[in-house]
Amino acid sequence: MIIAVDGPTASGKGTIAKALAAHFGLPHLDTGLLYRAVGWQVFLDGGNPDDGGDALAACGFPDGLLADPELRTERVGGLASRVSIHNGVRQALFERQRSFATQEGGAVLDGRDIGTVIAPDAEVKLFITASTQARAERRWAEMRGRGQDVSLEDIVADLEARDRRDRSRAIAPLAPAPDAQVIDTTALDRDQAIRFTIEAVETAIRGE
Secondary structure (H helix, E strand, C coil): CCEECCHHHHHHHHHHHHHHHHHHCCEEHHHHHHHHHHHHHHHHHCCCCCCHHHHHHHHHCCCHHHHCCHHHHHHHHHHHHCCCHHHHHHHHHHHHHHHHHCCCCEEEECCCCHHHHHHCCCCCEEEEEECCCHHHHHHHHHHHCCCCCCHHHHHHHHHHHHHHHHHCCCCCCCCCCCEEEEEEECCCHHHHHHHHHHHHHHHHHHHC
């Protein structure tokens, strides 16, 4: 069984995907981390994330880079959004994601184009969303918890910029698959969102 979990930044899709993987006993892949690694590798190389050639060259990042805590920062999140617009980068990472999705027994993947591009044949497709303000407040609280000093206004502006890039890019724009269940987590806390999505997946499995 393949479960595709898509949605914008800070919508809760990563937390939900991990919970679904644990509940159903499936391996989980945060595909956004791959793009973050490419963005960070471009920076380490002294390249330009807006240059397709520099971004493609960074797709050869070492596997160890995926464990770098720097990948979880807002700065690298912005770099990931910029490199992800390049078709060459998306093609380079496609097979890696597709192989994970189609492994024996199934998997849970979260990202922005899982249900539309990486695994359009997924048995369950979810699109997790929330208001920009709610997403910004969650990210702000998360960063404050890590001791990072950032203003809520800056996070709102960053999320709006990322959303524009992700939704307007020519290749695999952020959008729910036609057969995806859209779940708005604006008014849900973490546990409520997890319970709701587990129930949604179980209902989909039963074919109801």
